[in-house]
Amino acid sequence: MTAVVDTDFVGELSSLFGRKAVFDSAVLSSLSIDRSGWEPEGSPVAVVFAESTGDVSALLKAAGRFGVPVVTRGAGTGLSGGAVARSGEVVLSLERMNSIVELSEQDQVVRAQAGVITADIDSAAAEVGLRYAPDPGSVAISTIGGNIATNAGGLRCAKYGVTKDSVLGLEVVLADGRVVRTGGRTVKGVAGYDLTSLIVGSEGTLGVVTEATLRLRPAPASTDTVAAFFGSVGEAAAAASAITAAGLQPSVCELLDFACLRAIDAAEGTALSARGNAFLLVQADGAGSASEAALVEQLLEPLAAYVERSVDAQSADELVRIRRGALPALERLGRVLIEDVAVPRSQLGPMTDRIERIADAHGVTVATMAHAGDGNLHPIFVVPSGEIPAEVWTAAGEVFGAALEFGGTLTGEHGVGLLKKQWLGDEIGSEVGELMHGIKAVFDPRGILNPGKALPTR
Template identity: 50%
Template sequence: MAGLIAQLRAALPHDGGVLTDPDVLRSYEHDEADLVPYGTPAVVVRPRTTGQVSAVLRAAGRHRVPVIPQGARSGLAGGANAIDGAIVLSLVGMNEIIDIDTENRIAVVQPGVVNAQLRRAVAEVGLYYPPDPGSWEQSTIGGNVSTDAGGMCCVKYGVTSDHVLGLEVVLASGEVLACGRRTAKGVAGYDLTSLFVGAEGTLGVITEITVRLRPAPEPSLTLVAVFDTFAAAGAAVSAVVGSGLQPSMLEVIDRVAMGAIEAYRPMDLPTAAAALLIASVDSGSRAPDDLAAIAAMCRSAQASDVFVAADEAEADALLAARRLAHVSLEALAARLFPGGGGIMVDDVAVPRTRLVELIEGIERISAEHGVVVATVGHAGDGNLHPVIVIDRSDPVSIAQGQRVFDAIMALGLALGGTSTGEHGVGLLKRDWLAREIGPTGLKAHRSIKAALDPDNILNPGKIF
């Protein structure tokens, strides 16, 4: 490794460009996924330019050393986990917003730009970048692109791939590929841009991203509906989606998650209720009528109460509650299992017409196994996040949690769904991807991987 590290130092001579301190290396070992394996890298590199990324990959190829691309390590599937002896390629230092083109409504950014940084920058010129994963204050655009991240606005505005126009990608060979476009439309050649979006760093390292922007939306109106059963909340979602209305947000929080949020940060949530549905509309002059129609559908689905946010501050507080779900459930696990509490975060999506069946199935699986499962999610697009609470210090608890996880995954696929709606496959769901796409699908994946990364140095072992 001494020769490799010397080459890396020559290619990245700036301070902090090459890190070898063992304590520092350990901080780059894994993302936020519990209970998936990880190793200790031999070295961490922090490039600032595409040329430096290219030099790293050329050196790695010569020495046949694996390269693990990383962003903010906020992922939930182990896709950024290191392996022993690898090069971790941290892209957080490539954090420049290169261009905001207001006339063409596009932005060009480096992969280390944080999602919230881009959203705020374009908002200053009256534009909007919609994808908003729960980790938007931490996660990077490069990581969002690599996992095709979603968020609370997906029900109306779609996921990251719906907003990516073009990419600059460094291939395993060190060659630099430009794909996609800056134009509003274009169909020249294969859609290589879409190939790299969601590839989780297994096909190339993304070094520049061109994204589509939208005009800033109208101010949102928000309501909260309270339900005595989780299935009733699902029925309300089905009614809203089937009505043709287009809410900008339609989120659900169950009783367990509400209790965890309230314990973490008290905000007078109705913790005795089975479920909370948060709906927003940003349809301008139609917004009051649209929100009234959604309220009526919630009441028809037996909502016990419907509250309309009095102002933007109250609406923002409701959104903050939803964004607190992950950290609140981590705190719940710590309380339930002092010294060993952990969570397994699922990410199953089904056709929206099967949402009630998924909700009822999750409740049944939790009861059958006697395992605490909290469910939150993007109900408007059929994407739920069941969160399984386990004791990481107890092998029996881990095994029970894994059985619950697998049962929920099997249910989702049986309902015509997918193993991941927005978190990616990583290490967590490799077996489930294989079941979902079948032998022919796996063969196609492996063929593409072999064509672009014949020595299998880019994030090996991830996805499949």
């Protein structure tokens, strides 16, 4: 659809929202992009800083009357271009909707507005001995609404699953401004279609999530950490597969390649790359964490060049910090294009080998980190600065194709957005694509919600 933006619409925004509607070009520019590096065409008309579900409803009603597209935004930490706003669109910011509405220790649930930082939910849960299990790499800066929009994963996915596995219910504003609630606060529930799961991961194209009811879990009684260095990424991937094959289920199983280790060394003055060409971090939690970590250590010792097990909380934190320090270290080297594919866990080794061959063939720099416990890889293309060169996009396309060849997916947790739209049809096919467009038409018949994102091109 083509947005018709006129002075009447701008005037209505001013009348409805007062200072909550901002038209300053500098603000619009800063809030029209996310961390994907995708450069939008033109500039949005305005940004509305919603402070309540009522504000969201009012904006969508007005946008519907004037046919103006709306792009919903949390913290702007997305990596797929899902929050990029273009000419003629309005940005709906939920960053001010940042209250934890309720936390029930008895029911082990929390109700939080969409703009709450995800780490704050986990911190609030920790005060009563609970935990919000999903732990995306951006946990300290991303919002729960954004996590829900992309079905974010994270370090603890290997044991606790992704965001959808902790979402029990949602408050959603539909494209016409109606407010509906899906799901509830029970762990079980099969009354009618599962609209909650449908909306999770829909990237703001079906409705605007304003509040979520989330499942909490008991905080683990203990956590034990094992780290190992290997001669190659393939060996580290094989070791991760061996952990799964042994029937162990660690909460964290993360892999870094040699390029990541070198970047950390350069940033922090460490000598990690001298220990090996790949790093594997494994954490076990719960009452049996010590015995499980011991089994992991025994399994890794004959496979690895070096194995270290934490002896206290400080040493565990130092090992985890290696993994969390990888992306900031790579960002010091230049502009990064952070990709996100997933393959069956048995194909993790072959996929990492293929990524290395693709990078060599095109002469591009790629550093790979992975949630090895669930087969989710993040090949990170590093360029000095400026525009992403054509050879990087070509290599990225080959990485996506390889993931599909190995029985995987284009995106494990970042979403499709604008970045991967051109390849989506290769994964889902035309018939499934039409079904998705049909669902979109039911929820958003005028096509005003985050248009052009998440769906394959017709």
